Amino acid sequence: MDSPPASRLPSILDAHADDILSEWIARLRSGGADDRISEVERERQASGFLQRMIEAIRASGVADIEGPAFEPLREMLSDISRSRAMQGFSPTESALFVFSLKQPLFHRLGLAWGKDAEGLARDVWAVTLLIDALGLRMMEAWQKTREEVIIRQQQEIAELSTPVVKLWQGILALPLIGTLDSSRTQVVMENLLESIVQHEADIAIIDITGVPTVDTLVAQHLLKTVAAARLMGADCIISGIRPQIAQTMVHLGVELNVISKANLSDAFALALRRIGRAVVRTKSPVPVMGTAHGE
Amino acid sequence: MATPRSTLQIRTSEDIVRVRQEVRARAIEAGLGLVDQTKIVTAASELARNTLEYGRGGEARLEMLQDHGRRGLRIVFEDRGPGIPDIDQALRDGFTTGKGMGLGLGGARRLCNEFNIVSAPGEGTRITIARWK
Numbered sequence: 001m002d003s004p005p006a007s008r009l010p011s012i013l014d015a016h017a018d019d020i021l022s023e024w025i026a027r028l029r030s031g032g033a034d035d036r037i038s039e040v041e042r043e044r045q046a047s048g049f050l051q052r053m054i055e056a057i058r059a060s061g062v063a064d065i066e067g068p069a070f071e072p073l074r075e076m077l078s079d080i081s082r083s084r085a086m087q088g089f090s091p092t093e094s095a096l097f098v099f100s101l102k103q104p105l106f107h108r109l110g111l112a113w114g115k116d117a118e119g120l121a122r123d124v125w126a127v128t129l130l131i132d133a134l135g136l137r138m139m140e141a142w143q144k145t146r147e148e149v150i151i152r153q154q155q156e157i158a159e160l161s162t163p164v165v166k167l168w169q170g171i172l173a174l175p176l177i178g179t180l181d182s183s184r185t186q187v188v189m190e191n192l193l194e195s196i197v198q199h200e201a202d203i204a205i206i207d208i209t210g211v212p213t214v215d216t217l218v219a220q221h222l223l224k225t226v227a228a229a230r231l232m233g234a235d236c237i238i239s240g241i242r243p244q245i246a247q248t249m250v251h252l253g254v255e256l257n258v259i260s261k262a263n264l265s266d267a268f269a270l271a272l273r274r275i276g277r278a279v280v281r282t283k284s285p286v287p288v289m290g291t292a293h294g295e
Numbered sequence: 296m297a298t299p300r301s302t303l304q305i306r307t308s309e310d311i312v313r314v315r316q317e318v319r320a321r322a323i324e325a326g327l328g329l330v331d332q333t334k335i336v337t338a339a340s341e342l343a344r345n346t347l348e349y350g351r352g353g354e355a356r357l358e359m360l361q362d363h364g365r366r367g368l369r370i371v372f373e374d375r376g377p378g379i380p381d382i383d384q385a386l387r388d389g390f391t392t393g394k395g396m397g398l399g400l401g402g403a404r405r406l407c408n409e410f411n412i413v414s415a416p417g418e419g420t421r422i423t424i425a426r427w428k
Contacts, residue, residue, distance in 0.1 A: 254396070
């Protein structure tokens with residue numbers, strides 16, 4: 001191993017840790033107060049970070065940030081980054097926390113090396129590599145936190161958007177919302193078939209008002225769902241086909257051999273007729289409690 | 296004649312959703328009515344899926360059109376997949392080499408004002424569609 005002759009960084013860190021910290025905090029503060037994070041919190045993070053960095057460098061030098069000595073620092077970095085991502089900081093703002101440590105360190109190195117340009121250059125380069133690596137790690141952790149948030153939201157959306165609603169004894173409705181050509185369709189279909197068994201439904205209304213695009217794949221999924229429901233003994237009605245979708249489907253050449261209605265309310269009326277029920281008007285409209293007018 | 300372009304990669308099924316959203320946004324920008332918007336979005340959805348499933352991925356290039364005051368939108372789908380050996384057959388309704396309905400390609404042609412397909416076995420496929428206001 002060709003290790004460079006004595007870096008002065010460890011001795012500088014030992015002798016001037018407090019000065020470096022206060023300069024760093026001053027730099028962090030110069031960005032102005034931020035209501036997303038308190039000054040106390042930021043200073044606590046800075047001092048904890050610097051302390052762990054000094055310990056790691058004392059133990060293993062500046063080169064090996066993947067090594068065990070840097071473990072506590074890496075963990076702290078991930079924690080800080082995660083909390084920044086949650087607090088709504090941008091990746092740049094998060095990384096600046098680390099990068100702004102460069103100037104105080106460079107300043108101290110300059111004082112320590114004086115006119116020895118070669119030694120100074122070597123130490124500046126070592127510190128640059130270290131801080132850059134830590135900064136990038138901060139960005140990665142930030143990114144990872146955001147991805148976790150997105151994945152969680154996707155799962156929530158997938159669960160939220162496939163409800164099967166019982167409209168009446170024997171009548172189910174499945175209001176579809178959003179894109180249908182992913183793995184969601186499978187979830188939708190299973191939910192519907194299970195609900196048909198569970199509610200002993202005769203009729204299932206699939207409402208596609210909330211589906212923005214109906215292409216051949218979506219049509220195929222719908223037809224498969226209808227066919228499967230039919231095998232379970234339930235008839236399907238498709239509702240919510242908007243005029244532009246109807247025209248497009250005709251041009252596409254898709255034939256939906258299914259009973260369809262323009263809107264959910266018409267489909268419901270048809271479903272009620274099918275099971276031998278009707279909605280009738282009582283003689284006089286009954287005022288609803290709490291509303292000003294009668295109907 | 297042709298103004299802003301944008302290129303979208305088609306690598307996953309999420310990319311198809313993004314193509315649809317971008318096409319819809321551009322169609323609105325070009326002043327297309329609701330029916331025409333829906334038509335070109337649906338055509339783009341079919342072709343983007345073909346690019347992914349049969350062309351092993353590729354890209355979609357969107358281009359706003361302007362011609363003597365008429366505005367429109369052109370989209371080019373390009374892949375370097377296996378190509379289409381018999382284009383007439385591929386355009387026939389009900390023909391598919393996959394699991395779909397076999398309506399996508401022919402349907403996309405019926406949904407657009409311009410439709411052009413260039414393909415040769417082993418050399419990939421380029422399909423150009425346009426819809427004018």
